Amino acid sequence: MIKTKYNYEDITNLNSYISKILKKNFGKGPAACYTFLTDDMMFINIKNFITPVEEVLIKKNEEHLAHKSRMIIFDAIFEQIQEEVKRVLNIDYTSMCYDWSFKHNTGLIILTKDEHFTQTAEHSLEGNESVNSIKKICSNVHNTQVQINHVSQTSTVTYIIYSGFMSKIEHALYEKGYVELLIEWSNELKGEYKQNKRLFEHALRAAIDDHFVFLDFEKDRGMIVFYHT
Structure with a gap:
């Protein structure tokens, strides 16, 4: 179920914050950042995010290194994103996962309440x-x-x-x-x-x-x- 109780301004501000923190840590922010919420998860879709360094790694068939560097950075900035989401939406997400499509230059970040990411049948x-x-x-x-x-x-x-x-x-x-x-x-x-x-x-x-x-x-x-x- 998609959440609708959060106003557009809150979501827009979060998108802006996430784009800024990505730019600060990667040296390049995404061209677009879109967020929507379900009952227990927050989906953050980003587009056109690949950095010049990652472009070189991909061209050299070292895509696994691009994935690894992103994993390290996102693990480091999770707490900052977590705190901002809690401040704006009053939701305490406990974990984060992410995946990147370097071919399509798109990515997806998911914040979850860990107890809900289970067997719901x-x-x-x-x-x-x-x-x-x-x-x-x-x-x-x-x-x-x-x-x-x-x-x-x-x-x-x-x-x-x-x-x-x-x-x-x-x-x-x-x-x-x-x-x-x-x-x-x-x-x-x-x-x-x-x-x-x-x-x-x-x-x-x-x-x-x-x-x-x-x-x-x-x-x-x-x-x-x-x-x-």
Whole structure:
């Protein structure tokens, strides 16, 4: 459910603040920053954000370094964003995740109340056929039997929360501390989701413009966000 009780000025001010803090820390701010809220999450979509340094890394086939540097910086500035959101909206988000599409020069930041990013078993798409189709696609990508916990769809955005995506090998790697290796692997998996675009479009009955994938290896859960027309 999309929140409507927050006024336009509050959201505009937050967009401006986030753009400024990104510019301060990256040396270049996004050309556009759009925010909307659900009952328990805040979605921040940014466009045209790639810095000159990242452009060089991408051209040199070192995209993983661009991802890593962004991860380090965003982990460092989360507290500042968290405090500003609490001041403006009086919402205390406890965690943040993010994903970047360097090809499309778009990114998505999600602030969550951690206790809500769990197994809600709520499917708001019409009929179980769509949910079952999504479950099959996700299971094929991960080679495991995932559980679809929540599907929510609006006119422009669909987000899917699922769990149980990790294989025995991925669990073992995480337990032994190979987190960076798993993060690099997750970027490969995002390409697998892109290859399944038409299957997702059929299940969602909507054309997909962009998508983002978030994988939480600590809690074995993930989320896919589709922007569509």
